[in-house]
Amino acid sequence: ETTNLAGVRHILLVLSGKGGVGKSTISTQLALALRHSGRRVGILDVDLCGPSIPRMLRVQDSDVHQCDSGWVPVYVDQDKSISLMSIGFLLEKPDDAVVWRGPKKNALIKQFVADVAWGDLDFLIVDTPPGTSDEHISTVEALRPHKLLGAVLVTTPQAVSVGDVRRELTFCKKTGLRVLGIVENMSGFVCPHCSECTNIFSKGGGEELAKHAGVPFLGCVPLDPQLSQSLEEGRDFIQDFPKSPAFPALAHIAQQILDGTSQKS
Secondary structure, three states: OOOOOOOEEEEEEEEOOOOOOOHHHHHHHHHHHHHHOOOOEEEEEOOOOOOOHHHHOOOOOOOOEEEOOEEEOEEOOOOOOEEEEEHHHOOOOOOOOOOOOHHHHHHHHHHHHHHEOOOOEEEEEEEOOOOOOHHHHHHHHHHOOOOEEEEEEEEOOOHHHHHHHHHHHHHHHHHOOOEEEEEEEEEEEEOOOOOOEEOOOOOOHHHHHHHHHOOOEEEEEEEOHHHHHHHHHOOOHHHHOOOOOHHHHHHHHHHHHHHHHHHHO
16 A cells, blocks of 8 residues: 655654754754765654644744645755654644644544555654653554554653653553654753753753663763754754754764664664
8 A cells, every 4th residue: 555654754752741852953953963974864743732843943934835645844954954844834833732632633644654655764763752641652653554663762861851752662562662762862961152051950861761772872962052943943063063062962873773774674
């Protein structure tokens, strides 16, 4: 059976049991890093109540059009190397709240999976809301028949966040979802003046959790004002700030994903 995901080689979920850890940031920067490695990337934003990726990529005013095979995603660049689908494009006003019960959310997720005409992609990155409930089960179930590569889990270093992400590991185990690794985001603050890194939230919780769970640790991404600035302005951080301390961390994470896919295939 031919589906709209037939041309997608790998599907990658970005998960966390906790909100505010930077899943959308990691999803966006991972997409940009993979694009700079010559890959064609799609982002499916299933964070229905907080669709922030259109703003991060400066395409929040774009419209979604229909074609014979469904919705045409919004292309972020002229080369059409990054495409994006988000509920943010379907709201009448950007400040509209999505006040929906579970069944309506689940139906939209299934529609996003079935009805977006992605074309040929090397990677589809799925940015999820926090938690382990309705939307996550619907997303995994809808994607299960396709080439679901696995999940990247995002945490911040402190124990409260790590505890919530530990529950996400249990979710992956229960749903049979392969964990590609854990990313520790906001791992220290990089001073813009002296470049010294200060551990605001403590350090090492993500790495410790990965060791304890027996899954790969993909790396630490520091809090970097340049990264925040690029997200606020919708700029390509990977291209514009190659000397930032966050740059090698993000490039290293992307490379490990690429290495994992080449070993798998």
